[in-house]
Amino acid sequence: MKRVEAQFKPVWRPTRMALGGLAFLALATVVAVGVVVWERGRIASLQSRVAQLTTDRSASSTQWAPRPAPPYDASARQFLRERAAGWAPMLRTLESGAMVGVTPTSVDFNAQDGVARVRLAYVNSEVLLDYLERINEGVPDARGRPRWVLVEAHDDNDRSPGSATQLTEGRVQAIATIQSVWLAEPPSLNR
Amino acid sequence: MRSGGWTLGGQTQAWEAHEVPGQGLERWARDIGQRHGRPWRKARADLWLSGGLARPFLFGPVAGIKGWQEAEVVAAAAAPEWTGLAGPCRVHLEAWPGEASTVCTALDASLSDAIESTARACRITWRNVRPRWAVALDAALGKRPSTALFAVSEEDAFTLLCESTSSSPASPGMSVAATYSPALDEAEARALWHRMRISFGVEDHDAVQAHVSTPGQGMSMLPEPGGSWPPATGAMT
Numbered sequence: 001m002k003r004v005e006a007q008f009k010p011v012w013r014p015t016r017m018a019l020g021g022l023a024f025l026a027l028a029t030v031v032a033v034g035v036v037v038w039e040r041g042r043i044a045s046l047q048s049r050v051a052q053l054t055t056d057r058s059a060s061s062t063q064w065a066p067r068p069a070p071p072y073d074a075s076a077r078q079f080l081r082e083r084a085a086g087w088a089p090m091l092r093t094l095e096s097g098a099m100v101g102v103t104p105t106s107v108d109f110n111a112q113d114g115v116a117r118v119r120l121a122y123v124n125s126e127v128l129l130d131y132l133e134r135i136n137e138g139v140p141d142a143r144g145r146p147r148w149v150l151v152e153a154h155d156d157n158d159r160s161p162g163s164a165t166q167l168t169e170g171r172v173q174a175i176a177t178i179q180s181v182w183l184a185e186p187p188s189l190n191r
Numbered sequence: 192m193r194s195g196g197w198t199l200g201g202q203t204q205a206w207e208a209h210e211v212p213g214q215g216l217e218r219w220a221r222d223i224g225q226r227h228g229r230p231w232r233k234a235r236a237d238l239w240l241s242g243g244l245a246r247p248f249l250f251g252p253v254a255g256i257k258g259w260q261e262a263e264v265v266a267a268a269a270a271p272e273w274t275g276l277a278g279p280c281r282v283h284l285e286a287w288p289g290e291a292s293t294v295c296t297a298l299d300a301s302l303s304d305a306i307e308s309t310a311r312a313c314r315i316t317w318r319n320v321r322p323r324w325a326v327a328l329d330a331a332l333g334k335r336p337s338t339a340l341f342a343v344s345e346e347d348a349f350t351l352l353c354e355s356t357s358s359s360p361a362s363p364g365m366s367v368a369a370t371y372s373p374a375l376d377e378a379e380a381r382a383l384w385h386r387m388r389i390s391f392g393v394e395d396h397d398a399v400q401a402h403v404s405t406p407g408q409g410m411s412m413l414p415e416p417g418g419s420w421p422p423a424t425g426a427m428t
Contacts, residue, residue, distance in 0.1 A: 005283065005325070006325040007319065008298050
């Protein structure tokens with residue numbers, strides 16, 4: 001005779017709570033996996049975007065064409081150069097050195113090269129030299145030398161018509177020309 | 192009057208008879224909970240049912256059955272007629288009934304549901320829910336493997352299992368599986384016993400009968416307190 005099992009032990013069935021827990025775990029797993037996949041995709045997209053931007057940037061930096069100069073470039077540079085020229089200190093030296101016997105008759109200032117030429121009427125050479133000495137005080141040039149230099153002077157005895165000597169108020173005056181350089185660094189056009 | 196019992200930790204704790212099996216089940220579940228005493232852990236207990244509750248019968252062969260579920264449905268439908276159980280039944284088939292008859296045990300469906308719901312409500316895990324006569328048969332086969340005729344006399348039923356010794360060895364099988372409930376009196380049981388022995392040609396040493404004493408005395412009844420169940424079987428000729 002064989003053994004008779006006759007087993008009526010209840011078959012285990014998951015309860016609703018267990019099923020709910022399993023469903024929740026499954027849902028949470030699906031959501032977590034989805035979030036991870038989505039985040040990885042987003043990171044990959046951002047990385048490719050960054051790589052593309054880097055490539056574009058490097059390519060554009062090497063292929064930039066030089067910027068053409070604007071049509072007003074030359075005029076603007078000349079204006080700035082004239083504006084930066086040393087008008088004021090040049091005139092101030094002339095005014096500070098005014099003395100009897102020496103009379104500036106004309107001032108010619110070329111802002112392009114910064115050269116100022118002043119014609120002087122003077123009574124004699126001593127007065128002219130004193131005048132030069134006075135206007136050179138305190139304004140040496142970049143290398144420490146006197147800024148104003150005598151370019152041209154005419155002898156007092158030259159009375160020939162058309163010479164540089166002139167008759168002013170009954171007195172005979174000689175004509176001399178002095179010159180100085182007032183260069184200044186023009187401001188840059190590039191900001 | 193139907194009876195049953197339970198064991199905890201391999202030791203028999205109670206065997207009682209109740210008019211209504213559900214009431215007995217509730218009391219056993221309550222006792223198990225008190226004896227277990229560890230609410231954070233489920234109690235693991237065995238539940239034994241008397242022959243009046245779990246009744247065997249021979250089922251089949253039935254041709255045309257396609258699966259186990261269908262076979263169980265057919266057996267459950269036939270169980271009330273063959274066993275005398277009143278309501279719908281749950282069955283346990285020992286073998287496939289398509290080609291040869293097999294032993295089928297029937298249990299009242301409402302009791303089966305109550306066993307399951309009680310376990311769920313009282314946090315009990317049933318390790319076994321088996322008829323007591325099946326456990327007694329295990330013990331008998333353990334002592335005498337050649338057993339061919341086996342009977343269990345209980346307070347509410349007399350269960351008889353017989354295997355014909357003249358049947359072909361190629362197709363061994365049970366010839367008789369039946370429960371008589373209420374239990375037969377002494378004379379009827381003895382007459383049936385002898386008739387079976389003669390009809391199926393069973394030798395004396397292959398015939399075993401187990402007698403379970405009348406319940407109602409708690410732990411002093413069979414099985415003995417602290418012992419495994421069933422503890423004793425006796426041969427009756």
